[in-house]
Each structure stands twice: as C-alpha cells, then as structure tokens.
Amino acid sequence: MLKFIFTALICLHIVASLWFLSAKLNDFGPDTWVARFGIKDASNGRQYLSAIYWSTATVLTVGYGDISATTNSERIISILWMMIGVGFYSFTIGTLTSVLSKIDTRQSQLRAKT
Numbered sequence: 001m002l003k004f005i006f007t008a009l010i011c012l013h014i015v016a017s018l019w020f021l022s023a024k025l026n027d028f029g030p031d032t033w034v035a036r037f038g039i040k041d042a043s044n045g046r047q048y049l050s051a052i053y054w055s056t057a058t059v060l061t062v063g064y065g066d067i068s069a070t071t072n073s074e075r076i077i078s079i080l081w082m083m084i085g086v087g088f089y090s091f092t093i094g095t096l097t098s099v100l101s102k103i104d105t106r107q108s109q110l111r112a113k114t
Helices: 002-025 033-037 044-060 072-113
Strands: none
Touching: 002 033, 002 044, 002 072, 033 044, 044 072
C-alpha cells in the first residue's frame, strides 16, 4: 500500500511538473494556464501547489474546471493524464475485486471444512 501511495505521489509530481513546463515553454503567454489562473508572478510554491492541484483533480476525476487546458501542449498532457486516470481506476477496482474474491473463496472453503 505504501509503495502504491509513493508511486502515485511521484506520478502526480512528474505530471504537475510537465503541466508547468508546458506553460514555461510558451513563455507564460496569455493563453497558458499560469497566466489565465493569475499566478504568473506568484511564488514558486504557489505555482507548484496549483500544478499539483490540477494534476490530482484531473487524475482522480475529470478535473474541477478552474484550471483548464487551452494550448495544444496543455491539451495533450490533459488527454494523456485523463487516460492514465482511467487505467488507474480500472487497475484499482480490478485488484480490489480480485482480493475480495479470494477472501470470499477462502472463507467458503473454511466453512465447508467445518
């Protein structure tokens, strides 16, 4: 479980960094999320927190909508991250279903022996 949480946090960090990089590569132009969200001149901590917020909201849901993609690079990152989110949910639900199924099978076998 700890390995899973650590891996998820690393992935959130990497994608948040890519999200910020997409704005930086566009020189923080008026169409980038940093300019539209009004944090172009904010501290690095606030910009990072905003990127982590976007990354988390996008992978766990379909995003909140306050930080959205408008440039092509932002759209590509968003699409890929949403697809990874779907895979994350599928894997998690499949794993939990498998574990619960094995527990039920073991309990049924124990009941049958008694």
